[in-house]
Amino acid sequence: MIAFFTENSSEILLKTWEHFYISMIALLLGVVIAVPIGILLSKTKYLSKIVLSITSVLQTVPSLALLALMIPFFGVGKVPAIIALCIYSLLPILNNTFIGMRSVNENTKGAGIAMGMTPLQSIRLVELPLAIPVIMSGIRLSAVYVIAWATLASYIGAGGLGDFIFNGLNLYKAELIIGGAIIVTVLALLADFLLSKLERWVTPKGLRIEGGRL
Template sequence: MMSFFTENSADILLKTWEHFYISFSALLLGVIIAVPLGILLSKTKTVAKIVLTVTSVLQTVPSLALLAIMIPFLGVGKVPAIFALCIYSLLPILNNTFIGMQSVNQNIKAAGTAMGMTPLQSMRMVELPLAMPIIMSGIRLCAVYVISWATLASYIGAGGLGDFIFNGLNLYKTELIVGGALIVTALALLVDFLLSRFERFMIPKGLRMQGGRTS
């Protein structure tokens, strides 16, 4: 096993960077699309049911099939991989954002309105901070999923750590399979830890203290 890391040290750095780049780009696009959309949908429940159903259907499409569908439109490489993974990232983030915004206590929102807050101020200063723990849990879960799914991007020439795994399968080299899988797992754990630190930064101190007392 150690021979894998010593013989492929340069490739490991390159493939890990490619894997992180693909995963982070897809996750970032997913957050940019899903969080604002989830906030809007929390105000219109009828439309929310339709949109969440559509994203749920997209989630059921097999990963390899979705990657293959991207090829006629976007070719091969990182771009179609990022786009496909972005589609997969939408449902967990969108669903958690919607649930988080819906879970905000109506009395707290009414208190903000009574203090003279506009709807935009109430959303930015009251609703979004209160919903942030649920939103961030969706983003963290999605990050782990996207990093694992990104291994399949190797099939369409996007690179990443999936190259080690699929080369190992083709060449019957167990060390490539296990080594690639270990690095993917380590990367997922590291990203989840970093997002947990970011979550603590995003959640207001009062909510963190309240969570600590109730746990």
């Protein structure tokens, strides 16, 4: 294993950057799409059931099949991989945004309205800050999923750490498979750690957990 890291150091850096780039762009697009939709769905019971059902169905499509479906429309490379990974990132973020917004106490929302806030101000200044911990949990979960699934992007020429794993399978070289898997795991853990720090930073101070207590 040491030989793998020393002999392929430059390629490891390149593939790790490709993997990170693909994953984070897909995750960012997922956040931009899912959070606003989740906020809107929290205000409409009927529509929320339909949309969440559709995203749940998309989540059941095998990731490799979804990547293959992208090829006729977007060809091969990073673009179809990012689109497919973005689709997979939607459900946890959308679901957690919906749950977080719906879990805000009605009396708290009512107090904001009573103070003269508009519905939009109530969402921005009251509901969204209180829902942030739940929303960030969905984003962290999606980040881990996306980084893991991005290994399959190698099949459609998107690069990333999946190249090591699938080359190892084709050449019967265990060190390539294990080395690639280790880096993917470390990358997922690192992303989760950094997002946990971001979660703490964006969470209102009164909602942060200190020493096991609020």
